[in-house]
Amino acid sequence: MPLLSQLQDILNSLGGFRPELWLTIAFCSILIAELVLLRLKTAQVRLWLSSLTIVFLLIAGFLVIQGTRQGFLFLHLLFSDDQAAFYKLIVLLAAVLVIGYDQLTDSPDRKDRLPAEWYPLLLATVLGSFLLTMSVNLLSIYLSLELISISSYLLTALTKTRKAVEGGIKYLLFGAISSAIMLYGMSLLYGITGTLDITSPAFGIELARNEPLVVAAVGLLTMAGFLFKLSLVPFHVWTPDVYDAAPIPVAAFFSIAPKAATVLVLMRIVTALPDAALGFDIQSPLAFVAIASITLGNFSALWQTDAKRLLAYSSIAQAGFLIVGIVALNKTGFEATTFYMATYLFINLAAFFLIDLLSRQHNGRLAIADLAGLGARQPLLSIALTVVMIALVGLPPTVGFTAKLLVFSALYEAFQASGNKWLALLFGWGLLNAVISLAYYLKIPFLLFFRPSPVEETPVVTVSPIATGLAVGLALLSVWFFLKPESLLQWIARF
Structure with missing residues (x-):
């Protein structure tokens, strides 16, 4: 392509890049605002920066909803479509909710209180997630993942605690390993296909000309980065330590935003791979x-005594359930995965927020045993947490049941079409594991309502009524979307 045509394509692409440009401006503006506000008290600085960050994110959301140019951008580095817009909204909503919750529960005496630097780092993570949802080139995919990863490492180690530093270092080491493996796989893919563009016809054609075992090995090496971000086996090791080390808002954000962007790009990649009829099998x-992820996550969670580590292992298992729809490799499965991701947003955020609010009755301790007896002292929060635990299991009357029903229905449909025994095994073992998860998810409601407090009764600690309303409202959404799933499904169908 002539240089003049390339420059013209870049200029034309800016029309589909407005939310990302705005987030870049927002990132720089927050850094400058932090320097300008240095003379103010810490609480005032945080209030100003959190308010500005939320305003910037809401404007970015408006730009996404308003619609931008669709199609390839920047010489096929990115691809803007309705699916990318939907996943961007999930990332934005997660960011707004965690910032709002952090500000509502802000207290100077909190050991894990986040410094002002977390706002620009969060914006950088959101920007990376935006770019990842549109990436269709191996180079842009890698750079987007690295932007998310580097920001995440810093967010984990941002507080002045030894645990945070250790968690950040572990996150960095495992991230570097998975990144190196992924980059090696991408280099092999480029050598095999001669292109970095996964949407190029040559990508699938050249892969199909190689031995299936070679393609499978290269494909799995390339997927290391995606498995890492989704907390899937064997790149899950970082998850418990990082969730435990990071403050609640950061851990809650990690459990949603990077995964949402990664799920979409993973769907794009598996659809770009050769068809099974050509001898390549990605489903197995x-x-x-x-x-492996569902099994390890569930059985490891059974032995946890810390609530944040339990949610970490829970997220590993939930990530396994999340990709069941991708394994199906059909339109029904992809739509079911999108529905699962959208509902997992408010279910998981509610779980983190509610456990954090209840832990304040014990000076912020997050031991599961400390939840005993809190049902009588904090009935509203305890009932809401019970609803959330039922949703994570996947039982009615919560949307967790609907989400699991949709992904397993798509999987069964795929099994009937292909007869792949791995799909049958995943179907049966996945449903069995949903039953196993009852043991640790329902342990929390049991402690809340049927066990006395292990310590002497102390006065009830008052928590922010707005923060309580936010957490309870997210829990109630899990019941609302069970009763009215079509309201979300119709919205997904529009994208």
Whole structure:
């Protein structure tokens, strides 16, 4: 392509890049605002920066909803479509909710209080997630993942605690390993296909000309970065330590935003790979990863005594359930995965927020045993947390049941079409694991309502009524979307 045509394409692409440009401006503006506000008290600085960040994110959301130019951008580095817009909104909503919750529960005496630097770092993570949702080139995919990862490492180690520093270092080491493996796989993919563009016809054609075992090995190496971000086996090791080390708002954000962007790009990649009829089978390796993640997550969670670590292992298992729809490799499965991701947003955020609010009755301790007896002292929060735990199991009357029903229905449909035994194994073992998860999810409601407090009764600690309303409202959404799933499904269908 002539240089003049390339420059013209870049200029034309800016029309589909407005939300990302705005987030870049927002990132720089927050850094400058932090320097300008240095003379103010810490609480005032945080209030100003959190308010500005939320305003910037809401404007970015408006730009996404308003619609931008669709199609390829910047010489096929990015691809803007309605699916990308939907996942961007999930990331934005997660960011706004965690910032709002952090400000509502802000207290100078909190040991894990986040400094002002977390606002620009959060914006950088959101920007990376935006770019990842549109990435269709191996180079842009890698750079987007690295932007998310570097910001995440810093967010984990941002507080002045030894645990945070250790968690950040572990996150960095495991992230570097997975990144190196992914980059090696991408280099092999480029050598095999001669292109970095996964939407190029040559990408699938050249892969199909190689031995299936070679393609499978290269594909799995390339997917290391995606498995890392989704907390899937065998790149899950960082999850418990990072969730435990990071403050609640950061851990809650990690459990949603990077995963949402990664899910979409993973769907794009598996659809770009050769068809099974050409001798390449991506379903079986993905089914194995899903089975391993569901199993390890659930059985590890059974032995946890810390609430944040329990939610970490829960997220590993939930990630396994999340990719069940991707394993199906059909339109129904992809739509079911999108529905699962959208509902997981408010279910998981509610779980983190409610456990954090209840832990304030014990000076912020997050031991599961400390939840005993709190049902009588904090009935509203306890009932809401019970609803959330039922939703994470996947039982009615919560949307967790609907989400699991949709992904497993898509998986069964795929099994009937292909007869792949791995799909049958994932179907049966996945449903069995949903039953196993009852043991640790329902342990929390049991402690709340049927066990006395292990310590002497202390006065009830008052928590922010607005923060309580936010957490309870998110829990109630899990019941509302069970009763009215079509309201969300119709919205997803528009994208």
